[in-house]
Amino acid sequence: TFSLEGKTFVIMGVANKRSIAWGVARSLHKAGAKMIFTYGKDRTEKSVRELSSTLEGEPSIILQCDVTKDESIEKCFATIKEETGIIHGVVHSVAFANKEELDGEFVNTSREGFLLAHNISSFSLTAVAKAAKEIMPEGGSIVTMTYLGGERVMPNYNVMGVAKASLEANVRYLSSDLGKDNIRVNAISAGPIRTLSAKGVRDFNTILKKIEEEAPLRRTTTPEEVGDTAVFLLSDMSRGITGENIHVDSGYHIIG
Numbered sequence: 028t029f030s031l032e033g034k035t036f037v038i039m040g041v042a043n044k045r046s047i048a049w050g051v052a053r054s055l056h057k058a059g060a061k062m063i064f065t066y067g068k069d070r071t072e073k074s075v076r077e078l079s080s081t082l083e084g085e086p087s088i089i090l091q092c093d094v095t096k097d098e099s100i101e102k103c104f105a106t107i108k109e110e111t112g113i114i115h116g117v118v119h120s121v122a123f124a125n126k127e128e129l130d131g132e133f134v135n136t137s138r139e140g141f142l143l144a145h146n147i148s149s150f151s152l153t154a155v156a157k158a159a160k161e162i163m164p165e166g167g168s169i170v171t172m173t174y175l176g177g178e179r180v181m182p183n184y185n186v187m188g189v190a191k192a193s194l195e196a197n198v199r200y201l202s203s204d205l206g207k208d209n210i211r212v213n214a215i216s217a218g219p220i221r222t223l224s225a226k227g228v229r230d231f232n233t234i235l236k237k238i239e240e241e242a243p244l245r246r247t248t249t250p251e252e253v254g255d256t257a258v259f260l261l262s263d264m265s266r267g268i269t270g271e272n273i274h275v276d277s278g279y280h281i282i283g
């Protein structure tokens with residue numbers, strides 16, 4: 028059967044048990060992988076420690092990595108190198124936009140809000156890929172999380188949609204650069220899932236209801252579904268795939 032035993036992955040963006048990154052962690056754990064968790068804000072550390080301690084086996088390494096700071100990324104990956112040597116992949120499940128800008132009209136986005144959303148939600152992937160490359164001498168796989176709002180206009184997604192479009196192009200350019208090092212870079216475009224970040228999106232319930240009624244599979248996406256696809260993308264099973272955006276959204280992206 029399928030196994031990722033002996034492989035080590037960095038998981039960025041577990042905020043709580045509802046986080047998509049936590050769904051990925053559970054799937055990776057089932058596959059026998061070793062994990063290193065990173066968190067952005069100090070206040071998230073406790074929650075990540077509590078969650079990771081529920082996984083049986085040897086305790087995971089937990090480190091701070093505030094993606095808005097180059098020093099924080101450098102320090103984090105230097106520590107990973109010291110503690111584990113090499114890694115086989117990274118799950119980038121990090122995004123942020125000011126709540127005020129996920130409401131009303133996109134045309135009113137401020138310069139500051141625009142740059143913040145792009146910094147945390149897109150540039151962070153470039154910066155992390157650069158640091159991670161140094162400790163992936165055997166090659167590896169990088170997976171990020173995106174949303175349909177990066178491809179078309181979705182209500183209230185606004186500046187985050189523009190940042191996701193940037194993230195998706197980022198995946199293509201990174202995959203082009205890193206392919207020669209046998210590092211693959213792909214995105215998962217997840218259907219809406221009720222998480223802490225989703226709280227920032229107005230009328231989220233209406234969006235979920237629409238998926239239940241209109242998506243081919245007539246149900247909303249679960250973190251487990253995203254987790255299992257991430258395991259596929261992180262494993263050798265997907266060795267021929269890079270620069271791709273896989274929709275794990277009950278098929279909703281083909282509608283409308």
Ligand code: 0WD
Nearest residue numbers: 040042046047067093094121122172174219220222223224
């Ligand atoms: O419906 C959804 N929830 C979807 C989410 C649908 C499709 C895609 N996504 C994407 C999100 O845009 C994001 O890229 O999936 C990714 C993860 O989203 P999530 O699981 O919904 O989000 P959440 O559980 O809120 O975790 C997001 C985390 C932050 O939590 P805290 O509490 O620490 O702010 O993003 C991280 C952080 O862990 N984050 C940062 N990490 C490092 N440095 C930073 C930062 N500066 N800012 C936010």
